[in-house]
Every structure is written in structure tokens, then in C-alpha cells.
Amino acid sequence: MAPKGDKDLKQTEDDFETVNHEDAQTPNEGNAEKASSRDDDLKLQRFGNDLQDVGDEDDSDDDEHAMAHHPLFGMLAGRLGQRRRGSTHKYDKLHPENQVLTVANVEDCVEVESAFPDHERCSREKLEYRLSRCPELSLGIFSQPTKAEVDGGATPNRRLIAHIIATRTAAPCVTDATMDYPRDWKTNKSSLRGEKEPIGHQEIGGTICIHSLAVRPEYQSMGIGSVLLRSYIQRIKDAKIADRLALLAHDDMKKFYGRFGFDDMGPSQATFGGGNWNNMILEFSDLQDD
Template sequence: MSDFPPNLSIRPLTIEDIDKCVQLENKGFPKEERCSEQKFKYRLTVAPELCSGLFIRDYDYKYNFINLPEVAEELEKAHDEEDDLREDEDFPAKSSVLKETLIGHIIATKIPGEKITEESMELGTHTEKSRHIGIHSVVIDPTWRGKNLGPLLLHDYIQKLSNQDVGDQVVIIAHKELIPFYEKIGFNDNGESRCKFADTTWYDLSIDLVAKDDNY
């Protein structure tokens, strides 16, 4: 597909990504349903390994395969000359990644119970010994919706958590119209939720984490 995002990358989020997460959250949710900056700070601090980001990466010129050979050759020459001028200076190694644009994220913590509650969404409720991972936010930038990026991010997330043995189950609350979306990914519909966050009706969904056996 020609309009599919180039150079996609999925990696764990860190506290350094907080501004990008806040901006993406503001794009993806109505005001009353957004995760606050304070909650982002808490969740990215206590459970960064449970938070995942989908990025579009811009790479250094030499990794940009779309350049025509003659263009790439000119860029190579210009950069080699610049490197010659700086070879005696003590510069740290430069990453090939020049820029990352966050277009999707999953934010989660370990919750004290088996279902998302309004209490489990508050600050200070991450429970490290819990085997239930509660997803508080799943969002794809509106610009990139309709391209199966949500399933891509969630499948990657579930698979990695399963193989890392960090919990037994992932749970989430969702609006009724999104139940089919999550069911296609493998979540089970557990009925209407007792959680009334943002004075809205939600539905409980869950998926078991089962490590895949590669020895077959």
C-alpha cells in the first residue's frame, strides 16, 4: 500500500516520551477520556515496560533507501568531507535515527484486581506483584487510522508480554462499538463494566497471556 507509513518501529516507551504521548492522547480522545500528564508521568515511571509506542522513524541520509544512486553519492561525498573536518574532535557516535514521530501508543500498569475500575486508574495503584495488566490507553493518530496499525501494535504488545511472562492476563475497558475490533485480536467480551469513568458505559474485555513455544 503506497500510503502505508514508512520506517515503522515499535519500542517500549520511557518518561522521555511523555510530551509525545500527551500530544497523541489529545488527538485521539475527547477531553473527558484523556489520560492526564500527571498520570502519564506516573505510569511511564513505574511501568515503562508495559507501555509501547509505534513510531515513524526518519533515518540518516545513508540509510534512506529512496534516494537515487546519484543523489546518494553526492550526499555521501558531502558528509565524508564534513567527517574529515571533525575527525580529530571527540564526538559521540551518532545514531542513524534522526527523528521519531509517535503515531500510536499503549499505556498500562499492573492493577490490583482482575478488572479495570475507577480506583485502578488512579495514581499510586500500580501493583508490581499482580498478574493482571490493565491497559489504560490505546490510541492511533487519526491521520494514520484505517491502516490496521491498531491491530499491529496490539498483536505485537500481546506477543511480547506473553513471551516475557510478566502477567497472566491483559484487561481493558472499551466502548460497545469497539468490542468487535478487540474480539478480532483475541479479547473476550466479559459484559458491561462496573467502571463508569467519564460518566460513560464501558465493557470489560480480557485476553490471556500464553507464551508461544518456538520448539516445534
């Protein structure tokens, strides 16, 4: 799903800013073993389109691990931060910081989900389940208090302004089963109960399903969703923990996701939020190595 406004505000892909490769540097690192995957009965075919794969990024000398603070966020806190002196740039007051989310961030994530219409929001229960079972697959952007606020004794206003929430599955795309969660997950650690397709997060599987890419309405149209998604893609690719990323998108967001290398695989059978979704898949084997 794509970042949207609240129930009275519908955002299109034109509201996002493209992140130019010269503004971001990415490392060529990550030695984690690739998770195993299995064949699935679901078969997908790519729909023809003219969307371009995500381009290569410049190499970086940053030694920090890709699974922590990715250098792409330097585009926000660094290069754009240089404009703060005497400027009125839209990023001036953000002082952004990226961080893997945990169950402690559930309430923050609930607030960020207000970016979606009511029927498309991730429930608090689902957020708690996902951030408990697979927090390493999430990523958030926080705005930091300014130095003037801290020096002035003001209460620090560190705020989650955007997030990506995801789970893992052996299926090749997002399905109703992957979007669901076992109601007894707190007492039963396994969701393998003989269903045709297991419910919820699966530790073994080559597909990471992005269930929510959301930006608070008041921070939209600033390019934050683009920065977060591009960083997340590179982060997972560098870590070598999946074969592909998968998500659901409405027709008006297919072009946006195509900018990052996602292919339109046609209509999805998922019924969440009333249906009418499209399967969008990014195969890491299709991306050129840095």
C-alpha cells in the same frame, strides 16, 4: 480504550485492518518468571459471543528478545517496505520502529492522546506516573525520517504515532482504582495505604491493564492499531509476566478486541470518562502455545 479520532472524529472497529498470520512471525521465547497474583473479590462471567481467539502465529528464527523489537514490526518495515520501490503504498513514508516508552516520551504521548475525546484522554500527570513507575508495560511505534530527508540535511522527524500505556494490578479487570494514581507518588513509593483496593500500579499482580491504545488521527485506518496490539499481546505472552490482559471498551469496539482473543465480560463499574464501558479480558491460559 480503543484508538479513536479527535473529539469530532469517531472511529469504529471497521477502520482497523486485520493482520494476517502469514504477514507476521513471532518467536517462541521468553523465560521471565510469571508474576504472582492473588484472588480478588471481584468475580467476572464471560458473556456469550462468537468472537474468535487470536490464532497461532508462525515460528520465527529471529533471535532478538521478545521484550525488545518484536518481529511483528517486520510486517511494517520489512515486507511492506519491499513495495516502496516505485510504489505509493500507505506505509511507504513511515519507516516504523517500535520501542518501550519512558518518562522522556510524556509529551509525545500527550499528543497521541488527542486521538480520544477530551473526557477520555489520559492526563499528562497520569502518563508521567505510569511511564515512571512501569515503563516496561508500554510500547510505542515511531515513524522514522527517510534516507532522502537525512541525506538532504533535513531535521530528523522521528515521531510517535501510536502507543499502548498500561499498569499492573491484582484485580481481575480494570477498575477506577487501577485507572487512578496516588497524588503523592513522587515522594511516597508505595500506594498500599489500607484502601480496599490499592490505587494505581501494583508491582504484584497477575493482570496488566491496558489504559490507552491510541493512534494519531492522521495515521488511523492504516492497520497500525492492529499491528501494535497484536505485537503487545505476543510480547507479554512470551515474557510470561502476567496471567491476563484487561481493558475497557465501548460497545462499538467489542468486536475489534474480540479479534485478538479478548472476551466480553459484561458491563464495567468503572466511571472514568462517563462510564458505559465493557470489561474485556484476554486470559493467556486460553491461548494456544506457539
